[in-house]
Amino acid sequence: MLTLKLIQENTEFVIERLAVKNVDARKTIGKIIELDNKRKSVQNQSDNKLAELNKVSQQIGGLIKSGQKEQAEKAKQVTVNLKEEIKQFTQQLADAENELKDVLITLPNLPHSSVPKGKSAENNEVVRTGGPAIFENSNLLPHWELAKKYDIIDFDLGNKITGAGFPVYKGKGAKFQRSLISFFLDEAINAGFREVIPPFMVNEDSGYGTGQLPDKEGQMYHDATDNFYLIPTAEVPVTNIFRDVVVNESDFPVKYTAYSPCFRREAGSYGKDVRGLNRLHQFDKVEIVVIANPKDSYSQLELMVKHVESLVTKLGLPYRILRLCGGDMGFTSALTYDFEVYSEAQKRWLEVSSVSNFETFQANRLKLRYKDDATKKNQLAHTLNGSALALPRIVAALLENNQTSDGIIVPEVLIPYTGFKIIN
RNA sequence: GGAGAGAUGGCAGAGUGGUCGAAUGCGGCGGUCUUGAAAACCGUUGUUCGGGCGACCGGACCGGGGGUUCGAAUCCCUCUCUCUCCGCCA
Numbered sequence: 001m002l003t004l005k006l007i008q009e010n011t012e013f014v015i016e017r018l019a020v021k022n023v024d025a026r027k028t029i030g031k032i033i034e035l036d037n038k039r040k041s042v043q044n045q046s047d048n049k050l051a052e053l054n055k056v057s058q059q060i061g062g063l064i065k066s067g068q069k070e071q072a073e074k075a076k077q078v079t080v081n082l083k084e085e086i087k088q089f090t091q092q093l094a095d096a097e098n099e100l101k102d103v104l105i106t107l108p109n110l111p112h113s114s115v116p117k118g119k120s121a122e123n124n125e126v127v128r129t130g131g132p133a134i135f136e137n138s139n140l141l142p143h144w145e146l147a148k149k150y151d152i153i154d155f156d157l158g159n160k161i162t163g164a165g166f167p168v169y170k171g172k173g174a175k176f177q178r179s180l181i182s183f184f185l186d187e188a189i190n191a192g193f194r195e196v197i198p199p200f201m202v203n204e205d206s207g208y209g210t211g212q213l214p215d216k217e218g219q220m221y222h223d224a225t226d227n228f229y230l231i232p233t234a235e236v237p238v239t240n241i242f243r244d245v246v247v248n249e250s251d252f253p254v255k256y257t258a259y260s261p262c263f264r265r266e267a268g269s270y271g272k273d274v275r276g277l278n279r280l281h282q283f284d285k286v287e288i289v290v291i292a293n294p295k296d297s298y299s300q301l302e303l304m305v306k307h308v309e310s311l312v313t314k315l316g317l318p319y320r321i322l323r324l325c326g327g328d329m330g331f332t333s334a335l336t337y338d339f340e341v342y343s344e345a346q347k348r349w350l351e352v353s354s355v356s357n358f359e360t361f362q363a364n365r366l367k368l369r370y371k372d373d374a375t376k377k378n379q380l381a382h383t384l385n386g387s388a389l390a391l392p393r394i395v396a397a398l399l400e401n402n403q404t405s406d407g408i409i410v411p412e413v414l415i416p417y418t419g420f421k422i423i424n
Numbered sequence: 425g426g427a428g429a430g431a432u433g434g435c436a437g438a439g440u441g442g443u444c445g446a447a448u449g450c451g452g453c454g455g456u457c458u459u460g461a462a463a464a465c466c467g468u469u470g471u472u473c474g475g476g477c478g479a480c481c482g483g484a485c486c487g488g489g490g491g492u493u494c495g496a497a498u499c500c501c502u503c504u505c506u507c508u509c510c511g512c513c514a
Contacts, residue, residue: 043474047483054483057495061442064494076494083494246471378471 001364002107003380004036017110020117020326025107032103039096046089053082105214109361111326112298112335118325125325127337130309131318135401140345143396144276146403147173150423153395155276165266165274165281172423176410177284179417180391181259184286184311188388191307193257193288198237200260201228206240209366211332221263230263234287235385242291243366247381249373253300254291257388259284277392278350284391290384291368294360297382298335301357304386305337308353311389314413317397318342320349334359337386341393345400350393355386399423 007014011029018025056079063072116125147153152173158166169177189195207213207229212220221230231237238258247254262285266274273279288307292300305321312319324336339353360380363369369378402409407424415421 040474043483047474050484051482053494057493058443060494065442072494079494 001105001361002110003360003364004032004104007032008036014110018107020111020115021108021329022119022327023108028103028107032100032107035096035100035103039093039100042089042092042096046086046093049082049086049089053079053086056082108331109334109358111329111333112357112359114323115329115335116323116325119327120325121328123325124322124328124338127321127323129318129320131313131341132316134318134342135344137344140400140403142276142345143343143399146399146408147276150408152176152423153277163281165279167277167280172418172420175418175420176395176414176423177391179414180394181284181286182417183414184389185257185259187311187314188257188286188288188307191255193255196238196241196256196258198231198234198241198258198260200231200237200263202231202236202240203228206236206243209240209243210236210362211365212236215331218267219265221265231260232264233262233285233387234258234260235289238287238289239362239366239383239385242368242381242383245368246378247291247368247370249293249370252291252293252370252381253296256289257286258289259286261285262390277396278346280392286388288386288388292382292384293370294379294382297357297359297384300382301335301337301355301384304355304384304388308339308355308386308388312339312341312352312394315394315398315411317394317401319352330354330356332356332358332361334361339387339389341397343393343397343400345403346396350397352393352397353387353389355384357382357384359383 002014007029011033015025015029056075060072060075063069063075116123118124141149144153144155147155150172152170154168154170155164157168158164161168185195201223204213204227207220212229212232216232220232223229237260238256241256242254261282263282264280266279266281277283288304290297290300290304309319309321319339319341322338322340324333324338329336333356336354336356338351339355340349340351342348343350359382362383363380366383368381368383370381371377372379398411399408402411407422410418410421410423
């Protein structure tokens with residue numbers, strides 16, 4: 001959520017920045033300013049009436065104490081009208097606040113100045129590519145066939161137990177999965193992130209805090225009995241650790257990492273996008289979350305990008321880093337880098353990580369602040385997060401790119417975790 | 425799941441209808457003293473919204489929501505959470 005202060009003080013700047021996300025916000029902003037001014041005026045009137053009532057009440061207290069009962073009764077009569085007016089103002093104020101928030105919440109975050117203009121994924125900017133050269137060979141098997149051939153991932157079985165998009169990992173496939181999780185966590189810990197294991201279900205407040213609610217309600221699995229949501233990413237519980245928290249400036253940057261399964265309904269997906277491991281309802285991911293001083297959140301973002309880059313490099317996958325254009329960015333993000341790895345049998349790039357700086361957008365909803373040493377004031381902190389990494393597409397690319405006639409070669413860095421060098 | 429107790433400022437802990445945003449202690453910050461430090465002493469120390477250039481002024485906040493009352497941290501209802509005991513259980 002954008003701050004009112006920013007909208008009030010830099011109206012034209014906000015409108016201009018939102019245009020990069022292809023949002024014409026002029027009308028909405030005008031409405032917000034109007035509603036905010038209305039809110040202020042109502043509060044002003046309301047406060048005055050409350051002050052009056054407080055004063056009279058005090059006088060009544062004094063009169064009763066000194067035994068002037070008749071005077072006290074007289075004064076009580078005065079409050080009758082006053083209370084009625086206050087009741088109305090209170091209602092008006094609540095209405096004005098709600099109305100304002102309803103509109104405010106529809107505005108996405110402002111894109112950073114480096115975000116390219118554009119409508120869709122085609123306008124994303126390739127920052128750099130890396131890893132081994134892409135191997136072109138039409139005889140390569142796609143990962144879903146390899147999974148069957150070596151009996152390591154069973155999609156049909158998952159379909160029987162739960163439904164489409166819930167695969168069962170078996171034997172070396174299961175161990176491989178677990179090895180990747182451990183590898184990613186260890187790498188994150190070595191890079192200074194503190195590991196946490198969060199709850200995999202969250203309440204409504206948490207869903208709201210990181211921006212999944214109310215707009216992305218349909219993307220999450222919901223338990224209506226207790227009103228809990230299965231997490232779509234560890235970002236939600238981990239970032240919500242800091243909901244309503246004031247951190248010390250000296251604690252920056254706060255760096256957390258967490259493994260979690262992620263649950264996504266993915267309504268409306270179809271075709272080659274959902275084939276095999278490409279898009280699942282349940283998948284594993286290691287997430288990194290950073291709470292940063294606004295002064296250096298962008299250098300933290302670069303560090304996170306470096307970290308993710310080191311992971312795909314160590315796994316020996318061809319990758320590229322994209323800076324997302326305004327039209328392809330998420331609602332809450334100010335700057336997002338996507339990582340894609342090349343899947344040699346499918347002959348396409350697969351997104352495996354998304355690293356973003358949300359600046360104060362999430363913090364404003366979360367009420368995540370820090371005590372500024374210089375001014376002694378509470379200020380909104382910056383939040384950032386990224387996948388490091390999401391497993392299924394990494395597994396898909398590793399299976400496809402590392403296939404040989406003898407089996408699938410396990411990357412060197414994973415062997416200490418798997419205990420085997422080849423899947424056959 | 426059943427019975428009981430509780431939720432107050434950074435922490436501990438008073439306060440059961442009126443000048444209480446809240447005693448006191450600890451902690452934090454500033455100062456006096458000291459070569460320096462400790463101790464002692466003095467002062468200061470919550471968040472948030474609105475008005476004002478400002479000094480300041482006003483509103484709200486004692487787990488959340490609602491009610492009673494001229495007036496609620498205090499009384500009533502309700503929800504959530506914590507603790508103790510019993511039951512069940514990985």
